[in-house]
Amino acid sequence: MSQSRNKQSTNDDDTRIALVTGANKGIGLETARLLGEEGALVLLGARDPELGATAERDLRDEGWDVRLVSLDITDPESVKAAAARVETEFGRLDVLVNNAGAALGLGATPSTSDPDQLRTLLDVNTVSVVRVINAFLPLLRRSPAGRVVNVSSEIGSIGSMTDPEGPFFGMSGSPAYPVSKAAVNMLTALYAKELAGTSVKVNAANPGFCATDLNGHSGSRSARQGAQVSLYLANLPDDGPSGVLWGHLASADDPESYGVLPW
Template sequence: MSESQNKQSTNGDDTRIALVTGANKGIGLETARLLGETGATVLLGARDPERGSAAERDLRDEGSDVHLVALDVTDQQSVKAAAARVESEFGRLDVLVNNAGAALGFGAAPSTSDPDQLRTLLDLNTVSVVTVTNAFLPLLRRSAAGRVVNVSSEVGSIGSMTDPEGPFFGMSGSPAYPVSKTAVNMLTALYAKELADTSVKVNAANPGFCATDLNGHSGPRSARQGALVSLHLANLPEDGPSGVLWGHLASAQDPESYGVLPW
């Protein structure tokens, strides 16, 4: 998959309106940058106003049409206010990238893990997807080609994690992050079923192991490479899939190998 494959708008000559949550750094920022480069009007969702403003300035300096949207995905009132603003200023939403998230508890086995970390990540990584998607779904339904991208992970794939021949079989650590992403995968499948007869497609993105703050910048892939996965799903044509986990295939041992992953 190349960046040139993602240059065409799904809405003809209309400028797409795209919201990215957690977009002030990492894969979220790169997703906002790529969407801006393809000509979309980007709504940069950020909880931290200073970091959000800095990211907005940087992307505007690069020539993108970017608007900071104050958005704490764990605060229902903040989400409702953001949705009301988007409706007032833009009237619709074409792309929603549920990117905001975090990881906790690396190194702890399930039997010694902290249940509070699981509660925290389920709220931030999973419940927020429902909160944000439900708030913006009326605006997505107004789009000629609405696209919802839920940023997930291959470590949330039960199939990948239990494959004795796969690269994740020997992975150990706290269940908090993988479980939260497994739940995101199920939400993706359920929303896709509900919206199957509409113009809205819902898919989960696997960016791969990217160097970000989430992992101490230890991943072999860049944040931009990870963002290309979300961009691809945001730009799906009318005959594109809905209800799949798609992205980097770690089992292929190729940084440019992409496809559908097992749930």
């Protein structure tokens, strides 16, 4: 899954500036760690100042250049303030990983689901992605190679969920989480269309089923394996794709298979 770093820069400083939302734990923390390991200046987005400070300290102790950014993606003022800070301190953004997210009611069926859970997850998982991208897009456009990674899920893929031969066909589930991620997939396609011909690529990531707080650590993959999917899309070269859902292929025989998934 390795991909060479794009080292182009408009100025002498070729250090990439990368923001990861929801980076105080789980896949986001591992994404921040991986970006730090490869030399990026990592802006660690967290809504809880104490959890964020702990994660920042841990990654700094490992030697990575990490700066905590206070960021609640559901709060327009918080998003605006974070974008203003990045503009003042760095003047551009090279990588935005929209990782923060939540899950609710995965065990229910559509007919027994709580519509308020759908409303809540659309706000956190979907509406907030628009809020964050729109706030940071002017800074991403200043990058020679802006990369937006929207962390989605294969269970937001209508193609995968309705494939009778696929591993997700038997999953009914509350619509809240799959619908919120299906909408992220559509957003990804629409932003990629709008930004075609610019230096900014927008893709959706499928980390696979990773053991994190989101699923009570029931996932079969590690958070670091999930983060490697985001890293791959963050590192796409100029001739790489924009507007795809890419990541772990649960249907493949090899548990380490990756590729483009159906929307």
